Structures are given as C-alpha cells and as structure tokens.
Amino acid sequence: MKRRFASIWFRHLITDWLTIRRPELSNKPFVVAAPLHGRMVISAANAIAEAQGINRGMVVADAKAFLPDLEVIDERPKLAEKLLKAIGRWCIRFTPIVAVDNPEGLLLDISGCTHLWGGEREYLKDIVNRLRSRGYDTRMAIADTVGTAWAVAHYGKATPIIASSCQLDALLKLPPIALRLEIDIVERLHKLGLKTVGSFAAIPRSVLRRRFGEGLLLRLGQACGWEEEFIQPLKPIVPYEERLPCLEPIRTDKGIEIALQRLLEALCKRLSGEGKGLREAALKCHRVDGKMVQIDIGTSRATANVTHIFKLFALRISQIEPALGIELFVLEAPKVEDADPVQEALWSNRTGLENMEVAELLDRLKSRDASCSIYRYLPDQHYWPERSVSVASSITEKPTIDWQADRPRPTRLLASPEPITVTAPIPDYPPLLFRYKGEVHIIKKADGPERIEREWWIDKGEHRDYYYVEDDKGQRYWLYRSGHYDDDQSSQWFLHGFFA
Amino acid sequence: MLKDKREVLSQLKKDLLHWQGFMPKECRVEQIGLGPVEEAFPNGVFPMGTVHEFISTCREESAASSGFISGLLANLMKNGGVCLWISTIKALFPPGIKIFGVEPHRIVFVCMKREKDVLWAMEEALKCEGITAVIAELQELDFMQSRRLQLAVEKSRVTGFVLRCNPRRIGATACVARWQIRSLSSELDEGMPGVGFPRWEVELLKVRNGNPGAWKMEWSEERFIPVIQPPIQATNSMEQNRKIG
DSSP states (O other), X not given: OOOOEEEEEETTHHHHHHHHHOGGGGGSOEEEEEEETTEEEEEEEXXXXXXXXXXXXXXXXXXXXXXXXXXXXXXXXXXHHHHHHHHHHHHTTTOSEEEEETTTEEEEEOTTTGGGGTSHHHHHHHHHHHHHHHTOOEEEEEESSHHHHHHHHHHOOSOSBOOTTOHHHHHTTSOGGGGOOOHHHHHHHHHTTOOSHHHHHTSOHHHHHHHHOHHHHHHXXXXXXXXXXOOOOSSOOOSSEEEEEEEEEEOSHHXXXXXXXHHHHHHHHHHHHTTEEEEEEEEEEEETTSXXXXXXXXXXXEEOOHHHHHHHHHTTGGGOOOTTOEEEEEEEEEEEEEOOHHHHHTTTTOOGGGOHHHHHHHHHHHHHOTXXXXXXXXXXXXXXXXXXXXXXXXXXXXXXSOOOOSSOOOSEEEEEEEEEEEEOOTTTOOOSEEEETTEEEEEEEEEEEEEEOOOTTTOOSXXXXXXXXXXXXXXXXXXXXXXXXXXXXXXXXXXXXXXX | OXXXXXXXXXXXXXXXXXXXXXXXXXXXXXXXXXXXXXXXXXXXXXXXXSEEEEEESSHHHHHHHHHHHHHHHHHHTTTSOOEEEXXXXXXXXXXXXXXXXXXXXXXXXXXXXXXXXXXHHHHHHHTOTTOSEEEEEESOOOHXXXXXXXXXXXXXXXXXXXXXXXXXXXXXXXXXXXXXXXXXXXXXXXXOOSOOSOEEEEEEEEETTSOOEEEEEEEETTEEEEOOOOHHHHHHHXXXXXXXX
C-alpha cells in the first residue's frame, strides 16, 4: 500500500490557545515573551501583531517602541509540547499513528484512513475545519512523504494535496528552508543564489555533498521518498489489543468480570492461534468522565490460558474505581513471547519447573502481594560465600556449572556476619572457645582453616579464614577470622552461619 | 453380628488413616529412608501428602531442622519435582543443602513480608498438584490454620513442612507429626581430626495414631543412617544375661 502522510502546522499555536482561553485578547495585538540574556524576547506573536511587523525573536522593548498598547504575556515553559500532545491525542480519531513534530506541528500517518471520510480532500477539510472552529489557525498538507507534506504545509502556496509520486514537482518552487535544513546550510545556499529547491535539485549529488554535506542530501532524499523516514507515534501501537465498547456504562464488579472474560477469550484465541503467549497484560477502563483506570498483571511464563489470566486479573478488579461507569474496555498485551503449544497439551504430565501449574501458582502469589519476592538460586563462580549464588533470571534457567559440595557450607547463613570474641591459639589454630550473644561455647572439634580470598577486582578488604567447628553440645558453626593477626585484635572473629 | 461390627470398625479406621494421608503397609515403595523412625507412624509408612511440624527453639536447632528436612526432600524430589520454601527472611544458604542430596536450583524461594502472607502462600502452594513439597518458616500456627493446611493437602497430596522457630505457644495442631531435631556431637573414627558427619537427635513429640519416640540419626553416604546405640548397653545386658545364667 502506498503510504500517505499529513503534516499539520499550527501557525500561532500558543497565541491561539491564549485567545481561546481569554476571548478579550482576540482583537488586540499581544505577544508571549520569555527572558533571554536579561532581556524579554518575544517567543510568539498573534496574527494582529504580526501584521504590524512584530515577529518572534524581537526584543519586547523594541516592539513596544512602535506599538505602545502591545500586551505582553509571560511564557509558560513546555506549554507548546503539552498542547501538541493533547491535540495529537485528539487527532487519534483520524488515524492511529500521530506524532508530535516539534516545535509547532503534528505528523499523521494517514495511509488507508482517508477513504472513511470520502477522499483526501474531505479528510483534510474535516480536520482543518474542526481545528479552525476551535480557534486554531492551521495549515495542512498531504503527500507521499513526511518531508514533502511538511514543506507544503509550511511554505506551499498552491494545492495542499500532493498527488502520489509528484513530490519533486511540488518542491521545485519552494525555498530551501522547506526541506527542514539547518540554518547555516540555508544561508550558504542563499549566498550562492540558490533560492528555490528547483535551482539545486538537478545538481549532481557528489557536488552537493562536497559543498553542503550529507545533511542536505538526506533531507532532499526524505522529501522525495528516496530515503526512509520514521515517525515516533504518540501512542505506541500495541499489536495484541482487544476492545470492548459498552452500550451502557458498566459500574459493577460482575460487569467488569464479564467484559474481562470476553476480552480474554478473544485475545487468547488469537494468541494461541499464532503459537504465542502473553507475559504482561493491561486492562484499560475508559470511564464516562474521560478518565482512564488501568490494572496490569505479569506472568512468569508465556501463557494463553484464559482461566489463569482471568484469576490474576480477578485479584486486582477491586482496584478499579468505576465512578460513573466504564464505557470502553481495552485489553492490551504489550509483552508477548512464543509459547510452546505442545507444552500446553501435556502440561499435566510435566514435573518440576516446566510444569505450567507451578508457573501459574507463582503468578498468583506475585499478583496478590506485589511486595513478595520470588527467586531461584543458581551456583555462581565465586568462592566468596555471599557471591557464590546468583539469582536465576527466569523460572526455567538451568545452572551452567555444578553445585560445589566438596567444602563444608552452612545450612543457614547470617545476612551479615556477627562479631564474636574468641580464645584462639596463634598462628592459625581454630578457637578453643567463643562467646556469642553472652553464651560461651567450648569448641570440641574443628576443621579448617579454609582461606577465602577477597575478590580484589570486585571489592577491597581482608581475606577470611573459615573454620567449621562443633561445640560441646554438638552444635556446629561456621566462624571466620578476618585478615591476619595484628596489633588491633578487636572484632576480628565473626560467626557467619549454622550447620545442620 | 458382633464380629461384623468389629470388621466394619477396623475397615473404617483403615479408611480414615488412608484419607488422612497414611498409606497401607503394602505401598511401601514410597520409602523416605528414615529406617526405624518410619516404624513410629501408623502402618510403618512415612506419611506423605500431609503437613509435618518442626519445632526449634534456637537458631542452631532451626539449622538442624533445615538440614533434616533437606534430607527428606532429597528423597521426595527424586523424580524431578520442585519445592517451594516460603519465609519472611532469607536465611537458608542454598549451597549448604547440596550435601543433603537436594539440587538447590529446584527450590523456589518465596519471601513474604508478613507471617499471614506466608500462611496464605503456603495454603495456595499446597493446593497446587505440580509441587512436591512446601516448606514454610513460621513462628505461630494455631489449630485452625493447621486444619486449613491439612484440608488443602488432602486433595493435592503435596507434602508440607512447617518449620516453627521459637514458637511462643505450642498448642494442638492438625499436623500429622510434630518433630524436634537437635544437633548431636558428631563422632569420628579413633584419632581422626576434624568434624564428622552431621548427627541429630530426632524426636517425634507427637504422631497422630502412631508412637512418639526419639532416635539418633546421622547423615552420611547421602542417606540417613540410624546411629546404633552405644555398645555399653549391650555389655550391660550381656552381664545381666550372665547373671541370670
């Protein structure tokens, strides 16, 4: 399908918005100004002021000199962006792909949309008329490429609709700035007398590149359709999405459940047909009052099991506040992964972590209490005890190395080693006794030392000499001495774990 | 008539035991490897698909209980099962249970904020048939909570272990057995230095329909080995025999 783009240019975006909000401004010249280097510089002027020769970039004092009754309004930062985003969202009714074109325009990918309005001319008229009736002075153009649409919207004098593959013809008469070039390139072109695109379009590319750089060729190519250009949609397109409009606003839990069930059935049917499963899903409820409430779930494995996903959502339905009622439900699956269809069929026979039931159980635990943490450990190639395990990234990840069982390791490890006082013969004998939390343990048997060096490439500090000791009651501990003996004997010994 | 009644009664008793998770003697395939301890349970079979309660009064004891449970898990998870370890703190050190024959990566650790959530998670997990065993570290467990857990396992046949550290009150629970594991001094061959294999005093404080008792067990060669009572007793009895003789 031939792609078509529309560019909308708001000639007086901020001043129009101010006029809509304050109708008394509509008949007098006013400007919006912001401080720059200690002077107030005009950043936007309305049509009346422009007609009297006031342009953006002028200093307010100069403008006031020849137009004393000029009204000056302080600029609000980021206002233009916010306005464009809001208008862009409103424009989603014309096409799903709308992008903001800073500083004062919108770009629409209208491929395959215009026939719904009965043609491009009617489509364009509808948008412009609607925006004009709101009070926005707009210019719009439609072309095969973003570049041409932009150029014609801003600088075109003839027809706003450029027929397919006629981009270059439309551009010939336009000034070079219509190609969205950098200012210094435009100035250089002007200096050389190249006042229209047509005057340099026929010059060999190698010459243009040598004189003006790659930027000019890129922009020219984008406008003519030789080079690809992408726009960033305001609302990302979710490929897996189901919508359910409601005739009557929904206000009850039961109603939401029915809607959710229907959406899930439709979505999961599609997913399982494509051999995929969802990892994340979001239910967006658009309310009558224009607000949107959303609940999200995540699964630990790709799944297209309706009952399971429904259960996960069911735990969250109470968080939806329907207020006056919900008129549109949208179910989105932003993260979709390949699911093994065979696995679904045989899930009851699988044991262990491949079992779908286990994954579903973990999802349930996670969705009931988001603060709970679920993790598995894999062996890691470190001797340092705290780093000898790593957390597995997925539920089915297999260890790449074996678990080490040749050295004694405690069943329970203290999160941080606790200092103990010991009586130990030097140089490297195990302690005779140690005192922990006021209790004296007399050591009967001991193994060690096992020296574990500090991993100097990760952190700094002393090495540890570990001893596996057993006291007179038969309780087994893991103690260590930090570093060598030196003059400072305090807090050198620590208890780090308990053996079974 | 009377005989009939007795037969019916004994049959009913057998059925009740079966429903509660005790297997008849014929199905001794599912052995847990506890040797003499198993004899304490009805029919002499370690009950799987039930909830066991482990009491520990200090950190050393809870470490010993964790080790003992890991030994049981090794047998339970032989055919590639997976188990859940639910707690409020991260205390278990995965490499440390490898010597008990458990693959630590087959344990899924769940860390909850509150004890109430641990109980809820345990109940949910016990209902899930794809899991071999569920271990929960709790402080308190009252009768009603344990009853809920027991009802959950009766359907799914998952084995549950509740590890109670420092319980304030030890009341009646619906758990099938109450254990207490204490460390014992390890023993080595004469003159050998170092610490020997882990050795525990395994005490069954309560067994439903069984006989409580205490045993000495050692974990070596990847299995539980009952420690034979010291030979002093044997010599005593020999002396007695001699006297009688």
